[in-house]
Amino acid sequence: MNIFDVHIKNGEVIDGTGAPKFKSDIVIDKGKIIGVFPTENGDAREPSENHFLSNFRAKHTINAENKIISPGFIDVHTHDDDNVFLDPSMSSKISQGVTTCVAGNCGISLAPFSFKGEVPAPIALLGKSEVFRFPRVSDYKEEFNNKPSSV
Structure with missing residues (x-):
């Protein structure tokens, strides 16, 4: 099991590209974004054939429900x-x-x-x-x- 620094859960991402906002989980480690995983109904979608989000732990979890996540x-x-x-x-x-x-x-x-x-x-x-x-x-x-x- 991988241990990362931060897991931001259930946020709505507005990425600045003009695409519609989407619910997502974001994983950060050592100051870098490891992955952005779109979610449906609060449950992470399968990002690949190995389900990344079920195989890690985070030192800190932030519940971003009803919050916007955007690039700086x-x-x-x-x-x-x-x-x-x-x-x-x-x-x-x-x-x-x-x-x-x-x-x-x-x-x-x-x-x-x-x-x-x-x-x-x-x-x-x-x-x-x-x-x-x-x-x-x-x-x-x-x-x-x-x-x-x-x-």
Whole structure:
């Protein structure tokens, strides 16, 4: 018998492809989705000739009855450059299903900049001169890698 980390049961999957939502069980291990198994009336359908769902246990089971399961959302325009350091949990994003943030794609970014005086608009959206402590992108990357965030 296989033992995996998480079994999400009875959720309704909306996968972002435009396909209709469907009830499903999802198995996760070591942070990766092992399988998505559509269900009928709450019972898992046979995913192959060997019935995977009857031959495993999970360390944690989540009953997602009456809940939606979807892929994480990508926020493609953010100014979260410093928020990842101020609030590494990124709870305001995670609570909305955002798992990936794109920052700096509009030219307003913490790196590569360092200011001694007043920060000009529109870059001042990110804060006062002390937040601009990354004269090189590699400096930002180093701090980011040393203080990982949830997104």
